[in-house]
Amino acid sequence: MIFVLCGPGGVGKGTVAGRLIECVENLSLSRSWTTRTRRENESASAYVFVDEESFLSKVADHGFIEYARFLDNFYGTPLPEERFFGCESHLLLEIDVQGAKQIRELIASAKIMVLTPPSDSELERRLRVRGDDQGHIAARVALANSEIESALALGGQRFINDDLEAVVAEIAGFIETCIGDCHDHP
Numbered sequence: 001m002i003f004v005l006c007g008p009g010g011v012g013k014g015t016v017a018g019r020l021i022e023c024v025e026n027l028s029l030s031r032s033w034t035t036r037t038r039r040e041n042e043s044a045s046a047y048v049f050v051d052e053e054s055f056l057s058k059v060a061d062h063g064f065i066e067y068a069r070f071l072d073n074f075y076g077t078p079l080p081e082e083r084f085f086g087c088e089s090h091l092l093l094e095i096d097v098q099g100a101k102q103i104r105e106l107i108a109s110a111k112i113m114v115l116t117p118p119s120d121s122e123l124e125r126r127l128r129v130r131g132d133d134q135g136h137i138a139a140r141v142a143l144a145n146s147e148i149e150s151a152l153a154l155g156g157q158r159f160i161n162d163d164l165e166a167v168v169a170e171i172a173g174f175i176e177t178c179i180g181d182c183h184d185h186p
């Protein structure tokens with residue numbers, strides 16, 4: 001099955017996704033592709049690092065859900081492998097709301113989960129603690145509520161990221177229920 005975790009910037013998608021992978025069986029995290037060179041301190045599994053020729057050949061094969069060029073490098077979300085369309089192996093895509101819209105258009109069966117902050121002020125605090133710059137923070141917070149509305153309009157299920165342990169347990173329970181339903185009505 002294919003699960004999408006989306007929400008505004010800084011709400012905690014990366015943090016929650018990392019925890020879900022550890023606690024839900026047979027759930028893998030989708031990795032983006034990039035032509036950017038790997039930074040020295042960056043894990044080899046942060047992206048699938050490829051050269052431009054391989055990237056463009058995958059574009060020609062319609063192998064991406066979405067891709068973009070940013071500062072002379074390409075970034076793309078690969079289409080999930082066939083095995084993730086069954087009930088045994090599961091893929092988690094951690095993505096912004098624009099990306100979730102594109103996934104909804106291409107994969108009607110994807111389950112969309114919308115992560116929201118407990119309040120605007122807490123979202124602002126998290127971005128500040130993470131070290132984002134002040135102008136950037138105000139813009140992200142201003143966008144957050146309209147992004148959440150768009151994500152809910154896609155039929156997404158809402159989860160409030162207040163207490164981390166609680167939201168991870170709640171989303172893991174939702175994913176396991178979806179997997180159970182898939183086995184009951186494949």
Ligand SMILES: Nc1ncnc2c1ncn2[C@@H]1O[C@H](COP(=O)(O)OP(=O)(O)OP(=O)(O)O)[C@@H](O)[C@H]1O
Nearest residue numbers: 008009010011012013014015126130161162163164
């Ligand atoms: N439940 C929580 N309580 C307190 N802090 C949290 C919680 N969840 C995440 N955070 C913190 O909030 C900050 C933003 O989290 P994270 O980077 O996972 O967000 P994100 O949605 O993936 O952001 P982006 O879209 O920019 O990649 C991090 O510093 C993280 O440690």
